[in-house]
Amino acid sequence: MREDADAPVAxxxxxxxxxxxxxxxxxxxxxxxxxxxxxxxxxxxxxxLTGDLHEADMGDLIxxxxxxxxxxxxxxLGSAFDFTALTELDExxxxxILRGLSPLTIARGMRDLASDDAVYIxxxxxxxxxxxxxxxxxAPERVALRRSLDYPEDSAGRRMQTEFIAVPPFWTVGRTxxxxxxxxxxxxxxxxxxxxxxxxRLVGSVSLDRLLRTRRTMLVTQVKTEHLKxxxxxxxxxxxxxxxxRYNLVSAPVVDDAGRxxxxxxxxxxxxxIQEEADExxxxxxxxxxxxxxxxxxxxxxxSRLPWLVVNLGxxxxxxxxxxxxxxxIEKMVALAVLMPIVASMGGNAGTxxxxxxxxxxxxxxxxxxxxxxxxxREVLVGLFNGLALACLLGLIAGAWFANAQLGAVIASALxxxxxxxxxxxxxxxxxxxxxxxxxxxxxxxxxxxxxxTVGFFAFLGLATWWFGA
Amino acid sequence: MREDADAPVAxxxxxxxxxxxxxxxxxxxxxxxxxxxxxxxxxxxxxxLTGDLHEADMGDLIxxxxxxxxxxxxxxLGSAFDFTALTELDExxxxxILRGLSPLTIARGMRDLASDDAVYIxxxxxxxxxxxxxxxxxAPERVALRRSLDYPEDSAGRRMQTEFIAVPPFWTVGRTxxxxxxxxxxxxxxxxxxxxxxxxRLVGSVSLDRLLRTRRTMLVTQVKTEHLKxxxxxxxxxxxxxxxxRYNLVSAPVVDDAGRxxxxxxxxxxxxxIQEEADExxxxxxxxxxxxxxxxxxxxxxxSRLPWLVVNLGxxxxxxxxxxxxxxxIEKMVALAVLMPIVASMGGNAGTxxxxxxxxxxxxxxxxxxxxxxxxxREVLVGLFNGLALACLLGLIAGAWFANAQLGAVIASALxxxxxxxxxxxxxxxxxxxxxxxxxxxxxxxxxxxxxxTVGFFAFLGLATWWFGA
Numbered sequence: 001m002r003e004d005a006d007a008p009v010a011x012x013x014x015x016x017x018x019x020x021x022x023x024x025x026x027x028x029x030x031x032x033x034x035x036x037x038x039x040x041x042x043x044x045x046x047x048x049l050t051g052d053l054h055e056a057d058m059g060d061l062i063x064x065x066x067x068x069x070x071x072x073x074x075x076x077l078g079s080a081f082d083f084t085a086l087t088e089l090d091e092x093x094x095x096x097i098l099r100g101l102s103p104l105t106i107a108r109g110m111r112d113l114a115s116d117d118a119v120y121i122x123x124x125x126x127x128x129x130x131x132x133x134x135x136x137x138x139a140p141e142r143v144a145l146r147r148s149l150d151y152p153e154d155s156a157g158r159r160m161q162t163e164f165i166a167v168p169p170f171w172t173v174g175r176t177x178x179x180x181x182x183x184x185x186x187x188x189x190x191x192x193x194x195x196x197x198x199x200x201r202l203v204g205s206v207s208l209d210r211l212l213r214t215r216r217t218m219l220v221t222q223v224k225t226e227h228l229k230x231x232x233x234x235x236x237x238x239x240x241x242x243x244x245x246r247y248n249l250v251s252a253p254v255v256d257d258a259g260r261x262x263x264x265x266x267x268x269x270x271x272x273x274i275q276e277e278a279d280e281x282x283x284x285x286x287x288x289x290x291x292x293x294x295x296x297x298x299x300x301x302x303x304s305r306l307p308w309l310v311v312n313l314g315x316x317x318x319x320x321x322x323x324x325x326x327x328x329x330i331e332k333m334v335a336l337a338v339l340m341p342i343v344a345s346m347g348g349n350a351g352t353x354x355x356x357x358x359x360x361x362x363x364x365x366x367x368x369x370x371x372x373x374x375x376x377x378r379e380v381l382v383g384l385f386n387g388l389a390l391a392c393l394l395g396l397i398a399g400a401w402f403a404n405a406q407l408g409a410v411i412a413s414a415l416x417x418x419x420x421x422x423x424x425x426x427x428x429x430x431x432x433x434x435x436x437x438x439x440x441x442x443x444x445x446x447x448x449x450x451x452x453x454t455v456g457f458f459a460f461l462g463l464a465t466w467w468f469g470a
Numbered sequence: 471m472r473e474d475a476d477a478p479v480a481x482x483x484x485x486x487x488x489x490x491x492x493x494x495x496x497x498x499x500x501x502x503x504x505x506x507x508x509x510x511x512x513x514x515x516x517x518x519l520t521g522d523l524h525e526a527d528m529g530d531l532i533x534x535x536x537x538x539x540x541x542x543x544x545x546x547l548g549s550a551f552d553f554t555a556l557t558e559l560d561e562x563x564x565x566x567i568l569r570g571l572s573p574l575t576i577a578r579g580m581r582d583l584a585s586d587d588a589v590y591i592x593x594x595x596x597x598x599x600x601x602x603x604x605x606x607x608x609a610p611e612r613v614a615l616r617r618s619l620d621y622p623e624d625s626a627g628r629r630m631q632t633e634f635i636a637v638p639p640f641w642t643v644g645r646t647x648x649x650x651x652x653x654x655x656x657x658x659x660x661x662x663x664x665x666x667x668x669x670x671r672l673v674g675s676v677s678l679d680r681l682l683r684t685r686r687t688m689l690v691t692q693v694k695t696e697h698l699k700x701x702x703x704x705x706x707x708x709x710x711x712x713x714x715x716r717y718n719l720v721s722a723p724v725v726d727d728a729g730r731x732x733x734x735x736x737x738x739x740x741x742x743x744i745q746e747e748a749d750e751x752x753x754x755x756x757x758x759x760x761x762x763x764x765x766x767x768x769x770x771x772x773x774s775r776l777p778w779l780v781v782n783l784g785x786x787x788x789x790x791x792x793x794x795x796x797x798x799x800i801e802k803m804v805a806l807a808v809l810m811p812i813v814a815s816m817g818g819n820a821g822t823x824x825x826x827x828x829x830x831x832x833x834x835x836x837x838x839x840x841x842x843x844x845x846x847x848r849e850v851l852v853g854l855f856n857g858l859a860l861a862c863l864l865g866l867i868a869g870a871w872f873a874n875a876q877l878g879a880v881i882a883s884a885l886x887x888x889x890x891x892x893x894x895x896x897x898x899x900x901x902x903x904x905x906x907x908x909x910x911x912x913x914x915x916x917x918x919x920x921x922x923x924t925v926g927f928f929a930f931l932g933l934a935t936w937w938f939g940a
Contacts (some may be wrong), residue, residue: 024712054717181684271715288826308823309819313860316528317867329806336807337793337810342787356752357756386779
């Protein structure tokens, strides 16, 4: 029962259904076809379905299967399973799969991987599991992987690929091209060729387009680019990402402390770093751990989010105790209790706006000491202007609601004060945290809302007490 | 008075100081040397200082100068000024500089630009200014730029470079390489060569490393890669970025509706899109407009942030009116007014945690209909567990503070309810907004905090009224 390729794909049909739907998500039909093949233990059908699958699609597919199906999929594919797909998974899922495989199977699967992918997979395992896998690898690979794993986490040395092409300075363009044609074991993809001296110190690099448009008789040193600033293996990956972004790089040589070429960072790794970095800022601002993943369990997620909520509970008690100072006033005038959250909430929002802009500008190095003064005064003035505009609105409505013009005036004044405080502390707090060499994204939020809550309640209830008498 | 290159650079010295300091910021000494040269009208010194400057460094330098210095810098550099640097600037700064230049000067500066950079600069101008610049360009360039500008904003057609190398299918690898050696007017950088049929429809592409490792006699069609999914010129740049990220692309052909090759998107543009996109999510969540820049004026910034604050004022009134329902209870028991912001604030924070995770997971397509149910129940359970943990703490402290165990029990119960509501609505709201094909980052925050404030006040004050009597 063969189906026409254009006909809608019936379940269990032999045709390979579309992998992705029009929104770019993994197609329902494809996932179900895979599930059916796993269920039916139909190895041929499964291999036909996944034969041309890109590692990224395979990764997404694995994430959508349940634990048992994942295990059986990898088992049934055997040597046809490309371990590169594991680099596309959430850490939790990846570690879960690796724990279900024997060290020998992992070592076999890793033989065809680029070194950076192999390191990426290995670094999630604990020391003992890692050693068991490395044992099954040939000595040269084992030594190279060990060396990469010795670099600190999140360093260029961890992310770099140790496969690259390096030629001596006296080679011509023609000889370099011939070398590439004749050598079977070249890196899977590469964008430049490096020029090194006899001690393997980096002299420069030649991009492939440069190589292709130059006469064969030219020396590589004549067409090389010198790198103003090489990437050191110990450099933090975020600094490397900043360099790639700033100078629009596609690949960059990585050198050790002695200036010797040890690897190459490529843009695909950097894109992941940029994505992660922005994600971390976003999560940190919301009080979510940077390593939380969608596949995490309830218990793990709850535990990882709890600390920030406890901190917030502490700061909430600070605001509550401010309100407690004015119990007598509130007892006389309950309208204050009704209105007070408005002042605090508006300040919190304005403070968050300023803080978000500040945190991102600090991360991208747009905000630094040379322009800090201008931005601080801009933020305070923005707070003043928006405070005045909103105060008119709030004062009128609150005054009308409780038929009390004086109450309207009091809340309007308190709002202006709190909006200015929001602008001032919304930028000073991240600046101060970054001057202390800490990450402003992580801690700014707590401090800013504590300030705006405290100032908000104190200004409003204090003004009211002073105006109407305790 | 010549200084040694290694000696510390004195102001006004002839040596070129380091461009960047150890933190990667533009070095103070370099900026001041530029300022001094501008002040002294010393064109030779200025050209010596900026001769080797990368466009990104020039961009950062221009941002740190004031308006008058910017104008004089560009004037003094004359034809030595590389207009590519303008693409590295904030839009406000760029438009400010362009408005100060004659259309002829802009047109001259744009002649050497890659087409995507030219479009990037032109698209900020209004129709009339744009027409004036285009008029001064040679007809072929003018037509090509017009065509790119006709594509919708933020589409691949706007971002693509129209310079690329395309060869017919019957060419050999050798002929293709020879063609590149002999042609002077090649794109500035390129990573692949495209194969097109006589109607210029895309047949496939050959990466440069593939070209270099293949025998000269092979036909390009024998080594080409077929693109599973070409990028259409009308595709949104964010969809293109997702494709580059997923499949680790460095460049991709762009085709028109008829499948004809019209340009190429490269990774450097995509990196900017990824960065912008993450930034937009972050700002949207905080209620800051996506086009706000650090160089914007007080008035502009205040105006752009006001709308969201007005919306927040409206929602604050909703919470206030909930409190208003329970005035009588509060009057009898002021402790409620002191404690009530705690319940609301905890819910707000928990809701923001859930919402942030949901918004990013939706943006990266990790969260979709197939796993939504699991994530919703996970979030509600996380809310329940953290709610129970925090409720014990809060109940004890609040009960002890007001020497009222029953009050402690009431606030503890209200907290658990609000934490569960935070988990539930923290994910349902972004999901619902994305099902409506709107951007969940923009509107989720308002709705989520409105829900957590409302539920928080209602649960706490309602329970207290029921328990203690009105």
